[in-house]
Amino acid sequence: MALTFITWRKGWVFSVAWNQFRIELGQLDPEQLEEALFAAGALSITMSDAEDTPVLEPAPGETPLWPSTRFTALFAEDCTVEGIVSSLQAHLDTPLPAHSLETLADRIWEREWMKDFHPMNFGHGLWVCPHEQTVPEENAAVVYLDPGLAFGTGTHETTALCLEWLGAAELAGKQVMDYGCGSGILAVAALKLGAAAVHCVDIDPQALEATLDNARRNAVDQHLEFPNPDQLPPQRYDVVLANILAGPLASLAGRLTTICRPGGYLVLSGILAEQSGEVRDAYMAACDDIIESRKGDWVRISCRLKI
Numbered sequence: 001m002a003l004t005f006i007t008w009r010k011g012w013v014f015s016v017a018w019n020q021f022r023i024e025l026g027q028l029d030p031e032q033l034e035e036a037l038f039a040a041g042a043l044s045i046t047m048s049d050a051e052d053t054p055v056l057e058p059a060p061g062e063t064p065l066w067p068s069t070r071f072t073a074l075f076a077e078d079c080t081v082e083g084i085v086s087s088l089q090a091h092l093d094t095p096l097p098a099h100s101l102e103t104l105a106d107r108i109w110e111r112e113w114m115k116d117f118h119p120m121n122f123g124h125g126l127w128v129c130p131h132e133q134t135v136p137e138e139n140a141a142v143v144y145l146d147p148g149l150a151f152g153t154g155t156h157e158t159t160a161l162c163l164e165w166l167g168a169a170e171l172a173g174k175q176v177m178d179y180g181c182g183s184g185i186l187a188v189a190a191l192k193l194g195a196a197a198v199h200c201v202d203i204d205p206q207a208l209e210a211t212l213d214n215a216r217r218n219a220v221d222q223h224l225e226f227p228n229p230d231q232l233p234p235q236r237y238d239v240v241l242a243n244i245l246a247g248p249l250a251s252l253a254g255r256l257t258t259i260c261r262p263g264g265y266l267v268l269s270g271i272l273a274e275q276s277g278e279v280r281d282a283y284m285a286a287c288d289d290i291i292e293s294r295k296g297d298w299v300r301i302s303c304r305l306k307i
């Protein structure tokens with residue numbers, strides 16, 4: 001689950017040409033470099049991996065960086081590399097690492113980053129589709145979703161594994177818990193597939209906001225609730241979805257099995273293949289019919305709570 005971190009200044013418009021300034025972080029302090037770039041006139045700053053060292057999904061408020069980090073800043077068209085470099089050197093008082101400047105042609109930027117996001121099919125009539133696009137299947141269950149601030153659009157293997165399980169499940173009239181809801185894609189999919197209600201919890205308030213927004217855009221928000229995770233009633237949900245990470249899944253085994261009804265299903269994802277044994281062991285005593293499904297380096301574990 002590699003991430004890119006973006007910060008921006010408010011009050012600027014899209015659909016214009018930009019100058020894109022790239023600079024390696026090197027030994028610079030990331031907060032000082034970010035401040036210096038904004039002081040030089042940057043309108044947005046993206047921090048990304050300069051090599052190929054993925055960072056797993058961080059906790060809220062955390063911004064872990066890579067061993068080799070690249071900053072990419074957008075400047076107005078009339079900015080020059082000489083002016084940017086001069087300002088940075090004045091603020092940082094140190095020689096700059098490798099850097100470059102290029103002009104980006106005029107585009108509709110708020111849609112440009114979505115150009116490779118197309119309708120995706122997860123079997124059994126379940127699709128995830130950007131707004132303003134259509135799917136080539138009649139009577140399909142379609143989740144309309146654009147990539148946003150919260151993690152989860154269906155493009156990552158962990159989310160795709162959960163969507164494939166949902167597409168094959170019988171959800172009509174079921175009560176579902178989405179534990180760690182992220183963008184709400186699984187919650188919305190469950191409701192589109194006939195679930196009576198979905199409850200969502202997440203430690204990130206931004207994820208709850210994104211989930212509610214996506215549910216509203218799909219006209220299923222009336223069946224969505226956000227209970228206090230510390231006051232969940234026991235033995236309630238027919239299906240418990242948890243697409244998080246292996247460590248939390250293992251530590252939450254007691255909690256997740258408690259909120260699932262006897263005979264109900266747990267769908268666990270966000271597990272690297274080499275971590276599946278740890279998670280499987282944590283649920284083995286409480287569950288039957290434990291099944292592992294793999295996509296790339298990632299595994300989904302689905303199981304049924306013992307009656």
